[in-house]
Amino acid sequence: MAKSGKSTPPKNQQSAPKAAAAPVSSVKTIRNYLNRPDTATEGDPLLRKIFYGLAGIGLIVMLALSFKAGINADDKFQVDYSQKLVNYYSTFGKDTSALNVPEGNMHLYGGFFEIVTGFVSKALGVTQLQQTYHDVRHASSALLGWIAILCAALLARSIAGWSAGIFTLVLMFLSPRFVGDSMVNPKDIPFAAGYMMAIYNMTKVLDGLPRPNRWHLAGLVGGLTLALALRAGGLLPFAILFLFAGLHFFMKNGGFSALSNGKTMGRYALIVVGTALAGYILALLFWPYALQSPLKNPFIALSKFSALEVKIRVLYDGVNQMSDKTPWHYPLKWIWLTIPLAAVVGIAGSVLFLPRLLRRYNPLWVLLVFFAGIFPIFYVIYKDSVIHDGWRHLTFAYPPLAVAAGLFWNELSRLFASKKAIQYAVYGVFGLLLADAAAFTVTNPKMPYVYFNPVAGGVKGAFGQYETDYWGISVRQGLEWMEQQGILRADMSEQVIIATNMYYPASRYLAKYGDKVKIKYLKWERRCDDAWDYALYPTRFLDGSALQKGFWPPDNAVHTVMAGGAPTLAVLKDSDRNCSLGTAYLKVNDWKSAIERFQAEVAKVPDNELAWASLAQAYMTGGMWEECKAAAEKTMEISPDDTQANNLVGMYWMNKEDMGKAKTQFELAIKRDSGNAAAWYYLALIASKQGNLQGAMANLQKSIDIAPNFKQAYELAAQIYEANGDAARAQQIRAMMK
Secondary structure, eight states, rough: OOOOOOOOOTOOOOOOOEEEEEEOOSSHHHHHHHHOOOGGGGOHHHHHHHHHHHHHHHHHHHHHHTTTTOTTTHHHHHHHHHHHEEEEETTTOOOGGGGGTTTTTTTOOOOOHHHHHHHHHHHHOOOSSSSSHHHHHHHHHHHHHHHHHHHHHHHHHHHHHHHHHHHHHHHHOOHHHHHHHHHHHHHHHHHHHHHHHHHHHHHHHHTEEEEEEOHHHHHHHHHHHHHHHGGGHHHHHHHHHHHHHHHHHHHTTGGGGGGHHHHHHHHHHHHHHHHHHHHHHHHHHTTTHHHTTTTEEEEEEHHHHHHHHOOOOOEEEEEEEEEEOOOTHHHHHHHHHHHHHHHHHHHHHHTTTTHHHHHOOHHHHHHHHHHHHHHHHHHHHHOOOOOOOOOOGGGGGGHHHHHHHHHHHHHHHHHHOOOOOOHHHHHHHHHEEEEEEEEHHHTTTTTTGGOOGGGGTTTHHHBBTTTTSSSOTTTTHHEEEHHHSSSSSTTOSEEEEEEEOOHHHHHHHHGGGGEEEEEEOGGGGGGTSSSEEEEOOOOOOOOOHHTTTTOOOOOOOOEEEETTTTTEEEEEEEOOOOHHHHHHHTTTHHHHHHHHHHHHHHHHHHTOOHHHHHHHHHHHHOHHHHHHHHHHHHHHHHHHHHHHHHHHHHHHHHHTTTTHHHHHHHHHHHHOOTTOOOHHHHHHHHHHHHHHHHHHHHHHHHHHHHTOOOHHHHHHHHHHHHHTTOOHHHHHHHHHHH
8 A cells, every 4th residue: 555545547547446346344445445546647638738728718707707797785785894894904903893893794704805805996096986896896706706616626626537627617617606606796605715625625635644735735724714714604614624534534544443543643633723723813814803702703603694683585486485484495496496407417416326436436525525515505404594595605515516516427428438429428418408507698697697597497487486686786787778878978967866776786886977866775665755767676575476477577667687588677767756746745645636646657657556556545545445445456466465455455344344354354464464563453453343352452462563663553452451441551551652
């Protein structure tokens, strides 16, 4: 047995190492598994050139794409944190604003990416109001995405040779979600880079013992540092290092008898503990919050993220629901529907080929690939962790899964090495299963991250079922269209008012126009609250049923940004401002003028559910109950979950003194929106009228829990106590109301 644990095949040897003749049955056999020839040394200079050629082309393409990408809406938090971090380090810790950033809990994140890009931008003399500032961030993210891809491919190459590395490289470069995220995602992509750097280099360091290559040692320290210097989840590669270093030690050195080999055990401990300690200390230097309590705060941050305190409304399986209420299969289904078919087949095939892979290659590193890719996903499911925006929080798990897929395709091609026609057919199938993903990236270079594979029916099939442009990246394309049309130009004589629910990306892009453009933040469901000339709205937070029924883009859309045959953003125009004026009249109880305005709006924009709902409200205020019901029902045709319309129909039946139908309607309203405080109140009112005081009080409690300042709910509760002779309790309730 060679002392180095490796033997090099002759230069002309191109075949894969032979499979073990017998199953693992002894310590010696286990040791031989780890000492089998390293296929990464197979001498094929052509494959090596192809590998690095593809890697170089991929880097150029990714960097080029990054300069065309829109701004991530979450950058509002990232950029603010970046500026605070720059101030912290520039003042040598005197400016402590980075130590506690409540908005977004950004202080719980490591600051490596924000510090580096922040200081680069400062050196260039650019601010967040300039496009160059965001170009720096996008290019940096793209570079780190490329590093993640390269490390994944190098790991596959190290395990099974250059051809496996090429399969993995191609698969990763043609994964639109990962490449698209690499343009705009400053959290998950840099973390994936650190994760893969650590995974790849730990295999080389452990295989290189007792004298590992210093560059791989540096790579391991760098990967551990980068991962932890980005988020608390970076503790995971530290744990993986200790786990697989222990397994490597026992398998390489005779099982438990190796415990008596103090010299070897000391060498392992020195390398593993030393690199882990170096990575941990270096990571803390980029994380002010962790520096305050190095042995405590990183774990506090980890516990916070495992619960993911931020809960938002998401669209999943055609239903709008809160992110803490999604089913267990949420991440699995998202992954299944958004990775290329070649990856789907490759991952499934690698599981079937696992016994073969374990026999032919170093089983420890094959198992590491599967563990690094599968464990995080199933741990999230096991912990019932809250995740949203698809599976972006698990982006780091995709490169190892791509390695597993690459190993499968490589092994399948080698299986038919002696039958060239079949082998070429394997290459052909691999290419065909990637064709859809490649075509999508080519035709949607500005936001490939919205990709859905053919299983989902593409983006068109996923429209109305799942979130598409959840970051508002398409806002840039919408604004660029307005510039092309001359709506926005440097010599504008009149101010243009633009409304959007993606304020940050719009405001950064439009900063160059100064006060010639005014931006108003209006949620989609509040877009009639103020006047505007144009509005930009992506599909984010829209009602899934309205999307499915074709009520979006709305009738007043003058331009639509498309991706894969589906709309991702609508540019709206409002010339008459009927809806905003009607809302203003309604606020001052001028219901007659409000009705006129809303009638004019629905005549011009028939699918404006807000105008229909407000028209129903105006009719109700004017005592026009039949018209109210008709307008409310029209609202629910467009948006079945509309809270106001659902409540108005229930109130209509109460006005008709049909408590049975009213109760049914309010129960339906709550089913559609459990946070509908008014519906719980009206159910309590109905229960009290029917003599069910206990039920009334239970419903009132739910109403107050949702809306603690709901005065009518307190008053009804007080009246119920008075009716039951408890004046003291009624007085106490009214005191709470004040």
